[in-house]
Amino acid sequence: MNRARLLMLNAALGPLDYRVPDGMVVVPGSVVLAPLGPRQVIGVVWEEERLPSQRVPDARLRPLVEVLPVPPLRAELRRLIEWTADYYCASLASVARMVLSSGGALKGPATMTEYRLSGGMPERMTPQRERAMAALEGEQATIRELAGLSDVSEGVLRGLVNQGVLEPVAVDCDRPYPPASADFAEPVLNDAQQDVADRFVAAVEEHRFAPFLLDGVTGSGKTETYFEAIAAAIRAGRQTLVLLPEIALTEAFLRRFEDRFGAAPVLWHSSLKSTERRRGWRAIASGEAQVVVGARSALFLPYAQLGLIVVDEAHETSFKQDEGVRYNARDVAVMRARFERIPVILASATPALESLQMAAAGTYEKLDLESRYGGATLPAITTINLTEEPPERGRWLAPPLVEAMQARMARGEQSLLFLNRRGFAPLTLCRNCGHRFQCPNCSAWLVEHRLSHRLACHHCGHETTPPDACPECGEKDCLVACGPGVERIADEVAATLPEARVAVATSDTLNTPEKAAAFVAAAESGAIDVIVGTQLVTKGFHFPELTLVGVVDADLGLEGGDLRAAERTYQQVAQVAGRAGRGAKPGEVLIQTRHPDAPVIAALAAGDRDAFYEAETEARRYAGAPPFGRWAAIIVSSEDEAEAREAANRIGATRPNLLDVAILGPAPAPLSLLRGRYRYRLLINARRTAQVQDVIRDWLGALTFPSGVRVGVDIDPYSFV
Template identity: 45%
Template sequence: MPQAPTVTEDSPYRVSILFPLPLPEAFDYLVPPEMCLQPGDHVVAPLGKRAARGVVWAVKPGPGERALKQVEEPAGGAPLPEGTRLFVDWLSRYLVQSPGIVLRSVLRSGDALKPSPTETVYRRGSGEPDRMTDARGRVLDAVEVLHEASAADLAREAGVTASVVKGLAKSGALAELTRPVDPPFGLPDSEREGLTLTMMQAEAAGVLRRLVRAGGFQAALLDGVTGSGKTEVYFEAIAEVLRREPGAQILIMLPEIALTEAVLSRFKARFGVEPALWHSGASPKARRRAWREVAEGRARIVVGARSSLFLPFPKLRMVIVDEEHDPTYKQDEGLPYQGRDLAVVRSKIEGAMVILASATPSLESLSNALAGRYVHVRLAARPGAAVLPEVDTIDLREHPAETGRWLSPPMIEAVRDTLERGEQCLLYLNRRGYAPLVLCRTCGHRMVSPDTQSYLVEHRYTGRLVCHVTGFSMPKPAHCPACNAQDSLTSIGPGVERVAEEAKLTFPDASVEIYSSDSRSGAEIVAAMERGEIDILVGTQIAAKGHNFPGLTLVGVVDADLGLAGGDPRAGERTFQTLVQVAGRAGRADRPGRALLQTHQPEHDAIQALIAGDRDAFLEMEAMVRESLGLPPFGRLAAIGFMSMNPEQVDRVANDYAAKAPNSEGVEIWGPAEPPRAMIRGWHRRRILVRADKEIDISAYLRAWSKRVKTPPSVRVSIDVEPYSFI
């Protein structure tokens, strides 16, 4: 980042301001004599016919050669740190996006630039009321419980009006004080004792601590089997960072919001305070507080989803990507990026350490570790008496379920034996709802979402048909909308609701619960499962991530083949990772676990590798296949998407775009073609896939290509570097 030029108080100078808008570059403005600005300052400046908030990106000497508008005023708040600005610039080039679009992901909370609002609260004062009444007594009792609260909260607790509280304050029985609505986060205590580590865990923690002491950018792959204690190991690395630099900031990234509660409780037990939270489910107030405290350098630890990478850390010293293999780190909508990869980039820019943790590392990360770019830290066993579960398959060709049922006889027998021992079961199926398809028995009509080619999923508990792509929802009709046949709509295939229904019929005395992203009380379900109050948990992928259920000894995968279909080059790897993660929920305490996989393809490489416990052989074979095809991580991929309400127009624009592709050795162009979901919300879709050799700068190639083509406003064009979704 260029240094700001030296300017005197009287010398005129200008600044380049980047706005969080889809604009091609920063714009120059003249700085008024009374104003002193530096790179990173938040300002308000005229943009067209309105005033807009932006960030000073550069300071330039002199007024320039043309007339410029003036900056209107500073916007306040901590300046955007240099590392964040460098990250925005790099990401803009890499993703082939305007820098303003990237900046928009950083400036998520406009209110955070202002100081925290304040509120008046009351605590016990030194005086006594001149006259004691029952109402006043209840208020004084309430303040003993709450210690410090607003008049409204005290009045609600005591069952009185706010005037009673105000009267006690006037008499001196309550002391009035002002405090910020957004208080600072607590400071973590690096000296608190953690759990006693096994010898293997202590060795792994020692490696991470040595990397911390080495300083600067370091990258490590923490590769440990499920239940091996990876969290406690990276907690030791966090403590080392805090001991060396108490003002350091640390980011822990998680793939699912549902995992944050478990991590928060473990973090508080280890460091004495809860970290700041950042994810889409947080309230605007919580996000405002977190953004401000991060920008001011006061939030030492942040636990967040992939978007937390864009927070303005001034002292970022460590980034931890837990479950680094998880595909949800890839964002497809809006600004497309892979959070795991960007965590490494941001750490390098900041001179920070990055730890990628997983029981099933991605082929990309494992290749970097094997090539020596990452330090490879392994945890090959579970601590104590816990051992990895035994894994077996049930060949559905030999042991089919009864007609209209989805659990095979061997699976039913295994569940029954587990329940008789007083242990818990997890039935896993990564399909929400009751059935993935509803069709008419009379005419064959399939229920699909309007203006979309996606099937409507039946949710029987709510009586609705739901599109999981667009969010469209409708009551299940009593007759077929195509032929008007009455009661002819039938459910095809199972979802978790249907499997739960079967489990309740088969085991009427068992407590059965569903755990999916549709569950309204995920934290309560997890807590009940941990307490042993649930016998059979029927869950989607959310149940396979990061949970520790001591009584769970049997995992039954209802459809192990579900992820193997389609044209995704990572399908085998993802299926293997998912099955390892879900099987790893079993036997995490002192009782041995077992995983049973119902499959029509027991001979598939991913399933055979899981049974044999030979991950390395499977990944070696996956690597050979991808290397022979020049696919990631041995080549580069990009997708160019086109959307229009007019199918003829989108075809014309996509074909024109493909015709103007630059000629370059080592680059292949596939398409344009219709993706599997060729229409969403009335928008017709086409796609071009670009494959390039690893040494080619595919971002520069795409930038040069996009400059050759002008597309009409009615056609949306999107670029996705390293796509993960092929539907």
């Protein structure tokens, strides 16, 4: 090639053509450095026919600077970038940025200096030095990262370096990972598991696109079956990607993985240090990384020879990204497997309705595990009608649930209380004047967190300290917490069962893999009697002594107009119910509700999943909702409310008039102010055959907006706030 067309990582630039200097070799997918004005920018060489642009004469082309020392992006990954951008109405550049997400990895092999305690002592001990030395025992990282771990300034640590207390260590940034062994500890599977595992292994060995829906009750051993598929990929010298919905789940998964394969997988999530991301990215691109376990962003990494994709807890809504490129990792995983011509396994005890419909249509092969492993039985489920058996005044736990917890305490067993609401209370108000504490950046109430003594917005992260007096009327000692969060339930448990050892498990308290590991270890050792948690505890955890699950407010998820509310409530409650009775002892689930006859609650109590899904399927079919129709949303926002409203009205006024597409709105979004931006929404409901993306592109492409207005498109939305 003597000229190259580049996909730039800035969508505003569009494709640009460059001259390839003599002696430089580039191919489609090469990652290169190119001049742009006085700067040098990164681009990816692309096929000209797939990236249309006005052809610039050869004489006007500037030469490329260099080819970066990373393998070219494979054709399969380039096709995935194109498909994702097309389907989700995003720019190619924004998707490509997710692939090249580690800038350090693009610089080639390198060493760096990290620091660790030498065993020496400083000439003079100060409280900060003492705190740092205690926190850094066993740690090795850069000075900046050690400062974050120890909560002291970098200056304090550099003083320890000068005195020899911290010693430098030269580290190879690309040092290899310990290899996993497919035969390290082969499991004993029951007949049902073996049949499923054999089907997975055959698909891996055939190296062809094969989408599977693994539908197994909680505790049925789904993980062990797809571990055999991972073993087959390792034997074949191919890579595996396992997607998990929560970082907090990784520690329990890693332990099971190491027990089976003798080494840890390569991790990929937002909490990694920059050096870890660089090392992981390069190992993945070179093919050295055998198994990668990560969050949804791991889906776009440049695997050298991918052989299998697993999406665990595939029903989870956290696989849908709601900002930037608004993609659903479950669906993109299937498409990546299609482009790579490999199997993909969607594993869940409560599959999404869309996945079940794909299986019913024959697109996915459905494999079932209908009973728990090792003779464990599914728990008995009972509803507590709160209108007939209400909690005591000022309390939230009904007498039957309290009595069941007391019985577990007496037998030395564990209980789990589930409430999908973080913090102490969702609303704080003044009993004197009625003032409600609201986020200054969002149209949302501030949530009281008593453990950290703060009022916090769960949408933008704004925090403030609870005042001594009402800011509206000045009255002191007049603030009232309204409604329960998990912290308030934990306080009630402590008051009701003073001997109980209580742990609160939420994304606030288990916000790192290390904290999650400590929680799991405490629960498994019997150091916790009652766990109070949010949706974080509904999946992935296995505590043999946990025999009681109490759902504090099963009606909570049915509020707010979420179009998937019934399905989501069923999935959450069924998943948390699955934590009970996973060992030799039988489990029990008590569901507190004011609407025991609601279809979703009745189905849970009867254990009749099929009846619920059939009713929900018919309701969706009647409404033309997914999977029988298409949804899309257009979100308009600006820091100026009038500007946002005017832009939304312009979009609404130019809407296309099509028989198979209905367009609703514009209207203020339910969360009309978010992070200081005013928001309006239009909702599109279309028949399955409609080309929604083309309609939206033609519609919005004809309009221009002020620089302060953002217009986002959400295909297949999960959030309607």
